[in-house]
Amino acid sequence: MNIVKYPKREDWELLLKRPTQSFESIEGIVLEVFTEVQKNGDTAIQKYTEKFDGVSMGNFKLSEEEIAIAKVPNELADAINLAKSNIEIFHKAQIQNSKIVETSQGVQCWQEQRPISKVGLYIPGGTAPLFSTILMLAIPAQIAGCEEIILCTPPDKDGAINPAILYTAKLCDVTQIYKVGGIQAIAAMTFGTETVPKVYKIFGPGNQYVTVAKQFATRYEVAIDMPAGPSELLVYADETAIPKFVASDLLSQAEHGIDSQVVLVTTSEKVSSAILVELNAQLQKLPRKIIAEKAVENSKIFIVKTEKEAVDLINEYAPEHYILISENEDYFLDNIKNAGSVFIGNYTPESAGDYASGTNHTLPTNGYAKQYSGVSLASFMKIITFQKISESGIKKIGPSIELMAAAEGLGAHKNAVTLRLQSLKSTNNQYNEK
Known part of the structure; x- marks a missing residue:
């Protein structure tokens, strides 16, 4: 990790830049795929699946039989079910009852929630099949009452889908599943093809290409959850932090992909040194060492002079995930303005939010936490206002x-x-x- 000691405020903007490609550098290929999918439908999907995923697909809609036979080990099934229960509890608590307000005598106004009828879920499946994201998206969609829940996920080199993805999709009553990934999946759900239905709103994380593709989708009357790109984590740690825990959290996000970024902010050089030693030791033992190593190369440790400066820098970065370990916990919590999700204390790993605590892990990245919220039950709803005079x-x-x-x-x-x-x-x- 790159250590930055006592950075000047005028340099923050440059120092806090994510290691992502610009929109312009990706726009050309996204436009090409969108144009061809809009024109040629399934034929274009097949073409780009072979080009990008290296597999020739005939029929890319999964049959009910293929979904039904998907099995996972009993221990994993139990873990998925525990996570499902917690996620349901957290999201059901977000249901809002309508309340009639009389703004003047004889003037009644109220709001009611209605589900978005057709939603599309994009589930990454490349180097890591993120079946946990199905829980995070399909469960609130189900609670909201969405009529059609369409899922797209890329096939492996054999044209198959990871059994855990299929098992979880079936558990969450996903309506239809398609073996389509990347830009072409977002384009398919944007325009609709002979096989893939058009949806009203697209959800789900992805790489930089998927992020730009989702932004393209908004040009064609399709809503998106947020611009969710490569994963990121910021940790603030003081002397009360346990270095091996912090190091494990930083690496848990670094292993997502080479374009992920992790950041450590502290007021103590001693703390940063201890965490860095632990990080380098743990890195050597990771199964995804090569991926995490490249992400770590793009990551930073900021040593600042005061807690006030730390808070300001954190708000400027606007992290997707923010782990706070501080003796002065209340000060940081009272002053956080920009973050997707906050994890408090030594025993609250970011992994808990990714899987089983109940909160949603689909969160704004790349600084978008300044203006976007993470996915919630409301993301799958529209609010309609009523009035009677x-x-x-x-x-x-x-x-x-x-x-x-x-x-x-x-x-x-x-x-x-x-x-x-x-x-x-x-x-x-x-x-x-x-």
Whole structure:
């Protein structure tokens, strides 16, 4: 890891840049794939699956029989079920009951949640088949009441899907599964093909190509959860941190991919040295050492002078995952503004959020935590507003509406109220004459 001691604020922007390719460098290939999928549908999907994944696919929709026979070891099945239970508990707690508010006498307003009918889930399956992401996306989609839950995930070199992905998808009642990955999967769910349905909103993490492809999808009336790209983690650690724990957390994110980034922030050179020794020792034993090693090369340790400076730097970086280990815990929690998900204390590893604590692990990366939230139940919902105005209500607010509409020069708006008020006045006059 690159050690940066006491960086100047004017240098933060450059020092905090992620090791990702620019949008412009990827845009060309994404545009090419999108254009061809829009024009040629399944034929284009087959072409790019062979080009990018190295496998020739005939039928890329999985049959019910293929899904039904997927098995995982009993211990893994138990672990997945435990995680599923915790994720369900956390997301069911997010259900909101509608409440009618009377803003003026006779004027009732309220909101109600409605599910997004058709959602698409993208599940990475390259160097690591992320079946845990199915739990994070399909469970809230199910709780929300989404009618169609479409899942796309890349095939392996034999054209197969990891059994854990299939088992988890079946457990979470995913509607349809397709062996399609990368840019072509996002394009397929954006436009729809002869085989893959068009969806209304696309969810799920991916590499830089998938991230740009999702942003392209928004140009074609398809919503996305957020620009979720390569994974990242920032740890703040003081003298109360256990170095081997911190090192293991940094490596847990570094092993995601060579374009992942991990960051350590501390006010103590002694703490940073102890963590670095542990990190280098643990790195040698990792099964994904080569991947983690490359990610670590792109990662940084920031040694700053004060806790205030640490907080400011963390908010500027806006980490996807933020682990906080500090004796002055409340100060950091009170002042965090930008983070996808926060993990507090020595015994709260980021891995817990990735799998089984119950929170969602689909989070904003690349600094987008400054303006995006992580996936929640609300991500699969639309909020529709309702209002009902009585005769007394339109009398109460009608004159104000007329004045405002007239001031904006919108005569038809004013007239829509005036006619109603005149009608009520006429009716009241007739009643009084009787």
